[in-house]
Amino acid sequence: MTAVRYRHAGRLAQRKIAGTLFIVDPRHACLHQPHGSGETIWEMVRSGNTIPEMVEALCDDYDVEPARAEKDIRRFLRELRRKKLIEEIPR
Amino acid sequence: MRTACHPVSDRLASLCETHLIPHTALLELTWRCALNCLHCYIPAGHRRKSLRQASELTSAQWCDALDQLADLGTLYLILSGGEIGLRQDLTDIVRHARERDFDVTLYTSGTSMDDRTIDALGRLEVARVEISVYGRPKPHDAITGNAGSFQKSFRTAKRFAAAGVQVVLKCTLMERTFGEYPSLIELAKEHGFSYQLDPILVPRDDGDPTPLDYRLDDDGMSAVFKDVSARVSTEIRSLEELSGASPECAAGKTFLSIGPDGTVYPCIEWRTELGNISERPLRDIWFHSEEAGRIHSLRARDYVVCRSCELLAWCPRCTGMAFREGDVLGKAAESCRLAALNRRFHRLVTPHAKHAVLC
Numbered sequence: 001m002t003a004v005r006y007r008h009a010g011r012l013a014q015r016k017i018a019g020t021l022f023i024v025d026p027r028h029a030c031l032h033q034p035h036g037s038g039e040t041i042w043e044m045v046r047s048g049n050t051i052p053e054m055v056e057a058l059c060d061d062y063d064v065e066p067a068r069a070e071k072d073i074r075r076f077l078r079e080l081r082r083k084k085l086i087e088e089i090p091r
Numbered sequence: 092m093r094t095a096c097h098p099v100s101d102r103l104a105s106l107c108e109t110h111l112i113p114h115t116a117l118l119e120l121t122w123r124c125a126l127n128c129l130h131c132y133i134p135a136g137h138r139r140k141s142l143r144q145a146s147e148l149t150s151a152q153w154c155d156a157l158d159q160l161a162d163l164g165t166l167y168l169i170l171s172g173g174e175i176g177l178r179q180d181l182t183d184i185v186r187h188a189r190e191r192d193f194d195v196t197l198y199t200s201g202t203s204m205d206d207r208t209i210d211a212l213g214r215l216e217v218a219r220v221e222i223s224v225y226g227r228p229k230p231h232d233a234i235t236g237n238a239g240s241f242q243k244s245f246r247t248a249k250r251f252a253a254a255g256v257q258v259v260l261k262c263t264l265m266e267r268t269f270g271e272y273p274s275l276i277e278l279a280k281e282h283g284f285s286y287q288l289d290p291i292l293v294p295r296d297d298g299d300p301t302p303l304d305y306r307l308d309d310d311g312m313s314a315v316f317k318d319v320s321a322r323v324s325t326e327i328r329s330l331e332e333l334s335g336a337s338p339e340c341a342a343g344k345t346f347l348s349i350g351p352d353g354t355v356y357p358c359i360e361w362r363t364e365l366g367n368i369s370e371r372p373l374r375d376i377w378f379h380s381e382e383a384g385r386i387h388s389l390r391a392r393d394y395v396v397c398r399s400c401e402l403l404a405w406c407p408r409c410t411g412m413a414f415r416e417g418d419v420l421g422k423a424a425e426s427c428r429l430a431a432l433n434r435r436f437h438r439l440v441t442p443h444a445k446h447a448v449l450c
């Protein structure tokens with residue numbers, strides 16, 4: 001089975017400003033600002049990483065257990081999908 | 092994850108103020124335009140130039156400018172004219188802007204874009220297009236000096252909407268549009284567009300004051316303020332929110348503008364030349380030019396008249412207008428007039444990129 005990959009929604013604009021990432025959703029005139037590991041996950045979505053790859057990276061970067069990392073990643077991806085900021089790449 | 096539903100959140104604004112990052116840039120891709128709008132701030136001599144005479148930046152130079160803006164931290168991009176539809180490479184420039192993750196707004200008359208271009212811009216997911224419309228067809232065409240221009244503009248608006256782009260109809264409030272704005276509002280509502288009524292007119296870039304002849308007088312402006320307040324619920328700020336208002340301006344600090352030939356300005360109203368990107372890197376101009384340094388160092392205390400003005404809390408003070416009246420640190424007569432009206436009707440005209448808007 002092929003692992004799921006996501007991509008940023010095409011309409012978004014984004015910029016890292018003075019070390020802080022800002023994401024604009026013009027459809028709702030909203031500005032989102034992911035923090036800490038959220039920013040890492042956001043960047044890994046852009047790079048086309050799968051959830052297992054994200055887990056590995058987060059465990060390395062934040063010194064957390066894989067189970068905890070996976071739970072956080074899945075929760076964050078759910079939030080991004082709910083806000084329609086990411087979409088699944090069709091296989 | 093924090094989410095703020097305002098185009099420029101307080102956090103973004105304060106980071107940009109601290110680090111002098113222009114979060115918004117307005118690029119005038121061209122001054123050429125086929126229309127002849129009565130109130131236009133661009134002198135007719137610039138609008139009528141041929142492409143060869145106009146010494147505009149090339150596509151490659153604009154794309155390089157976009158790379159430099161992205162590196163500076165600019166997030167919001169406004170592409171304006173003249174008429175941007177006259178740039179054959181508009182789609183290429185927008186494509187590059189979207190590849191560099193900008194939020195892109197287009198300002199256009201909507202008279203010079205073909206369907207293919209509009210559909211391509213829709214696919215590139217520009218955030219919004221703001222189209223100048225001054226009322227019903229006949230009065231509109233009388234203002235643009237171009238028969239049939241309303242039909243073209245309105246067709247463009249509908250095509251952009253069909254391509255999934257948010258459409259804003261913009262109407263400059265003048266004596267001539269005073270009777271027109273209600274139909275414009277109805278038109279916008281009927282088609283699901285947003286609208287803006289812009290009360291600001293300024294002298295042309297060469298100092299020609301003709302556009303000011305078309306200003307709506309206080310009685311007319313009062314009627315609009317009253318009427319529009321009743322029609323739409325917009326920002327009517329509480330006194331608490333207004334306290335602490337400052338005469339300082341984003342122009343030259345968190346906002347910049349680049350003219351067709353690459354000259355960098357604090358904004359399109361404030362035509363102090365900071366440098367030219369075809370001669371010097373933008374970062375160098377922004378952080379090391381003498382003029383930019385002088386603007387960056389301006390503080391509220393430097394605006395001696397305005398800082399202690401009793402109307403300050405209601406004032407949509409525009410430094411660009413003050414510049415055109417001869418003193419960037421002084422008062423701007425048109426701002427004073429709008430401030431008095433704001434106080435009278437307890438509503439705030441919000442400075443917005445180029446001009447103040449009513450909604």
Ligand code: SF4
Nearest residue numbers: 397400406422423427
């Ligand atoms: S009303 Fe006039 S004097 Fe007062 S703050 Fe505004 S521009 Fe300055």
